[in-house]
Amino acid sequence: MSDLVLHITGARPNFPKAAPVIRALAALGVSQKLVHTGQHYDERMSEVFFRQLGLPEPDVNLEVGSGTHAKQTAAIMTGLEDLFEAERPGMLVVYGDVNSTVAAALVAAKMQIPLAHVEAGLRSFDPSMPEEVNRLVTDRLSDLLFATSPDAVAHLGNEGVAPEKIHFVGNPMIDTLLANIDRFDQDKARTELGLADRYVVATLHRPGNVDDPADAAALVKAMHAVADQAEVVLPLHPRGRGRLQAAGLFDHPALRVIDPLGYVEFLGLVRGAAAVVTDSGGVQEETTMLGVPCLTLRPNTERPVTITHGTNQLVTRERLPQIVEAVLTAGRAESWPTPPLWDGRAGERIAQVIAARLR
Known part of the structure; x- marks a missing residue:
């Protein structure tokens, strides 16, 4: 060799x-x-x-x-x-x-x-x-x-x-984030998408949320309740798109579904968000470094350090609207812990x- x-x-x-x-x-x-x-x-x-x-x-x-x-x-x-x-x-x-x-x-x-x-x-x-x-x-x-x-x-x-x-x-994902952080333009992201000053970003694609029609319907109901409180922009992964659309995801006027974004554009969008709703692993880490409240729609996480040393918390679909309301009321923290190294x-x-x- x-x-x-x-x-x-x-x-x-x-x-x-x-x-x-x-x-x-x-x-x-x-x-x-x-x-x-x-x-x-x-x-x-x-x-x-x-x-x-x-x-x-x-x-x-x-x-x-x-x-x-x-x-x-x-x-x-x-x-x-x-x-x-x-x-x-x-x-x-x-x-x-x-x-x-x-x-x-x-x-x-x-x-x-x-x-x-x-x-x-x-x-x-x-x-x-x-x-x-x-x-x-x-x-x-x-x-x-x-x-x-x-x-x-x-x-x-x-x-x-x-x-x-x-x-x-x-x-190393954080190496990339820190090396590019000056490129994450939240004002540009807000302007290009025509978003209000306060908005929520969502990323949703896990099997436990989108594969079963009943789960997809419950997820859509929760996301519509979030959109009742603040504008939601959702760069939608191809996985599960059909089931979420069939469940009525696109039907709320304050929930904007867009195509997936590039790395710089997506993190510019996240950087300016009042909160992020996700089932992604990497987004839990990125929000931890950017200080954006992250609500993870899963019963568990393989990244618990984002909870103990970050801005992440696990939530259920049923409690999501209530927790979003609390997060929007509290606003973003001025300082927060970050993981070692x-x-x-x-x-x-x-x-x-x-x-x-x-x-």
Whole structure:
């Protein structure tokens, strides 16, 4: 095997995590290539991130597209196996908890290629979440586990991972946020969308909220109650769009559904929001750093540090309107805690460990 590092990405959340790691490894002179599996293939869901984050164009794009979990994971594994056979990399770096991540981990284990997992150790303890399965499998197969928070380190230790494999490095997604924060123009976002001074941003796509028609209907009812209090803008993920539309999501005059936004545009919108309603993992982290009240529509979170050291709280659909009312009345805090090592240098720490391992 060579000293080549392959970065495996495939979905929107991967790119802000990969960018600072790639940049830091380049500064150390490490040979690397970027692989995009094409799990997210819509321009607004992936390609725009390469332009905005200064990522190099992918050296390889497998263009696997959508499908069931099994079909998509299998297609990624097949493509990666051929690629790894041709490249014989010295290490793979995978990010987060998407299907591309677990697919790469499985192929790496079969081919005996060292594996580094960025964002290791996160746990929701909810086996019904596909992402939880992906996290558990990837961490079990990884040689280097890069944790973003102390609770993640503890989870890995409790699962019997050898201490020398675990590295608490901070959060590379926050590196990207801090590097671009001056570009997040809330006034521009408000003006371009014609929003009122006080508005709420929502992102909703988790299976537990949108897959079952009854859940989708309950979600729409809750979101309409939020829109009774403040204008809501919802950049809507393709997943679940049809069910939410059928449940009447688009019918409230103060609820604006728009297409997904680029990274800079979305965080400009979030930065000016009175509150964010989400079921996304990454948004919980971004709002924590921006000081925006975050209401997470899930029974659990794999990112509890955003609750103990941030602006996040878990809410149910039934209580959401009441909690939004309280948040709007209280307004945004002038100061708030932030998690340890979320300081913009996680990518550098990760790169140093990888470079040392390659040597």
